[in-house]
Amino acid sequence: MSLLTDSPSFYQTYSGPSNDRAASQMGKFCLVAAACALALAAGTTAGTHMSLWTSPVSTRAPTMAGLNGLSSVAGTIPSTGYAAPATYYPTQPEQSTGSLRSPAALRSTASASPLPSAMQWAWVAGLGCWSAVLAVATFWGKRQPVAIMTTTGEKAEGFGASHTSFYTSAQAKDSYATLDEILEAKMADEGVRGITKEVLDACVKITEALRVNLVTVADAQNSVFGDVQLGVDVIADDLMWDMAKSSKLVREAASEEEPVMVETSKEGRFTICWDPLDGSSIVDNNWAVGTIVGIWDKTTGMLGATGRDQVTSIVVLYGPRTTALVACDDGVYEFTCGEGNKWFASREKIQIKQESKIFSPANLRACQEDQGYNSLVSYWQENKYTLRYTGGLVPDVYQCFTKEMGVFANPTSKASPAKLRVAFEVAPFSLLVEKAGGKTSDATTGGSCLDIQINGVDQRTAGCFGSAAEVDRFNKMVLGK
Missing domain, CATH: 3.30.540.10 (Fructose-1,6-Bisphosphatase, subunit A, domain 1)
Structure with a gap:
């Protein structure tokens, strides 16, 4: 990592280490995003079917008022002389008519329910592919050093406290001479x-x-x-x-x-x-x-x-x-x-x-x-x-x-x-x-x-x-x- 040192420019470019940590974090994020997208795709299909079969069923017998107004996707049930088992009726009323649906009607509705639309599939697939590509590019793409404080301005004749000559001019070394080594050679x-x-x-x-x-x-x-x-x-x-x-x-x-x-x-x-x-x-x-x-x-x-x-x-x-x-x-x-x-x-x-x-x-x-x-x-x-x-x-x-x-x-x-x-x-x-x-x-x-x-x-x-x-x-x- 280079330090700010004397330079003809007002500031010297700082070349830090490659952005490995940032790349790793971004790559992990993108992989997680890709996994979430694929999970969303699978969940969209599975959820459509499973939600229809797992609704709780009421244990109470229906009232005559309910029977009189009962209708289903398969047809209308007669209201006179009918005694249906209580388990036929889920707790949720039909929102549009207020009537209740039988299990047969629910199965009929489930089999007739459409899969996610082509637009939904395209959106989910696109998100997954984009995340995967970005993850690969982030992990294996060419990384560039981070550049900080660059300028092309020339040094002013009367420079102030921000001038780089006021920073250290010491350069990092692979090794440094010890006190004994210097004194033996220079004293x-x-x-x-x-x-x-x-x-x-x-x-x-x-x-x-x-x-x-x-x-x-x-x-x-x-x-x-x-x-x-x-x-x-x-x-x-x-x-x-x-x-x-x-x-x-x-x-x-x-x-x-x-x-x-x-x-x-x-x-x-x-x-x-x-x-x-x-x-x-x-x-x-x-x-x-x-x-x-x-x-x-x-x-x-x-x-x-x-x-x-x-x-x-x-x-x-x-x-x-x-x-x-x-x-x-x-x-x-x-x-x-x-x-x-x-x-x-x-x-x-x-x-x-x-x-x-x-x-x-x-x-x-x-x-x-x-x-x-x-x-x-x-x-x-x-x-x-x-x-x-x-x-x-x-x-x-x-x-x-x-x-x-x-x-x-x-x-x-x-x-x-x-x-x-x-x-x-x-x-x-x-x-x-x-x-x-x-x-x-x-x-x-x-x-x-x-x-x-x-x-x-x-x-x-x-x-x-x-x-x-x-x-x-x-x-x-x-x-x-």
């Missing part, structure tokens, strides 16, 4: 492969926790920022800490929930930072949320390093499915958590297009103070871009990889200061975006977010990520670069 460093698999194993546990736990306020509030923590926040963070503390590969770790670097193993190799559940403000809506992970080698550490020094980064999206973006040596790969919680490669070497018609404008309050940002948002609207914004960083930037286009903008203003954390959010996502051919901006100098030096665990910044042409437009209209 040369054995240690990086190992920590990647450990992170993804922890995210499988977070997936299961999100499915069975209610979204409620946590009993204990540990957030140093005074933010209200939810139970699922704490669970996700605990699962990440369990992974980090039990791993022989992790040297030190920090969580967005507690932005303090913690040494977990002196023999470990990697510094790992994570946002355990990005999107806490929308998780109670059952919207998509995610986990963001950045990983640095001990040779650079995280403090004093940049996002460009990461050995890999991982973003996991929890939605109807659980999927993960992983920065490999030659590009970005998407993995899907399938049956048995096994990861397989659902997209390989993702590329973000230079142009986009999707925009995600965060921090719209800044439009009141920043005329450049206000003009940019107006430009996107006037040129029929499609708004795709949830308020969650993970789904809003993740769509740049699935749609292969998009722009996420989060500038600052005096009333709306920077909120994005460099180590926990910006650096990991920026590595993925730029490895996939996209572009990033620090929304201050116009430079790449990967070049921001991380001087504090909780350091924050503005940012813009996505299709290169749209990030350039942001730099020009908002920053004047």
Whole structure:
């Protein structure tokens, strides 16, 4: 079954499977109709005769008034001195004369009753033949695929949300490479492969926790920022800490929930930072949320390093499915958590297009103070871009990889200061975006977010990520670069 994909036409033809089920149902209906027609033909003849012989007979003797007026098809019975048995008289009176008929008269009438007319026989036979032919044609005739949504219209220059490029471009395959197969071929460093698999194993546990736990306020509030923590926040963070503390590969770790670097193993190799559940403000809506992970080698550490020094980064999206973006040596790969919680490669070497018609404008309050940002948002609207914004960083930037286009903008203003954390959010996502051919901006100098030096665990910044042409437009209209 083909999916709607990019096409020169406004819509692409959907070629579904042959209409086997519909054909089977229609064929069965037609066979039943044919059988009913033949039964009707036989019943018409049999019923004509049998109905005349099966009428109930009265057990009461006739009255003299009835005898005086009695007549039959065979002749008139004398009314004087006649004493006929009671069983001669059926209960139904003759409708035309009110007289009663004897069994002899009934037999005479039955033998004289005509069979169904030629017109009736022709109608019944025709119905039976038509039903039988249609049944055969339906069962054994050539079946064509069902065509849905076909058009010859050309793609409009300014297209909207219904354009097929906003649907998935992923093609079904007979088989998919496993996580181990991709990492063996596309990630040369054995240690990086190992920590990647450990992170993804922890995210499988977070997936299961999100499915069975209610979204409620946590009993204990540990957030140093005074933010209200939810139970699922704490669970996700605990699962990440369990992974980090039990791993022989992790040297030190920090969580967005507690932005303090913690040494977990002196023999470990990697510094790992994570946002355990990005999107806490929308998780109670059952919207998509995610986990963001950045990983640095001990040779650079995280403090004093940049996002460009990461050995890999991982973003996991929890939605109807659980999927993960992983920065490999030659590009970005998407993995899907399938049956048995096994990861397989659902997209390989993702590329973000230079142009986009999707925009995600965060921090719209800044439009009141920043005329450049206000003009940019107006430009996107006037040129029929499609708004795709949830308020969650993970789904809003993740769509740049699935749609292969998009722009996420989060500038600052005096009333709306920077909120994005460099180590926990910006650096990991920026590595993925730029490895996939996209572009990033620090929304201050116009430079790449990967070049921001991380001087504090909780350091924050503005940012813009996505299709290169749209990030350039942001730099020009908002920053004047």
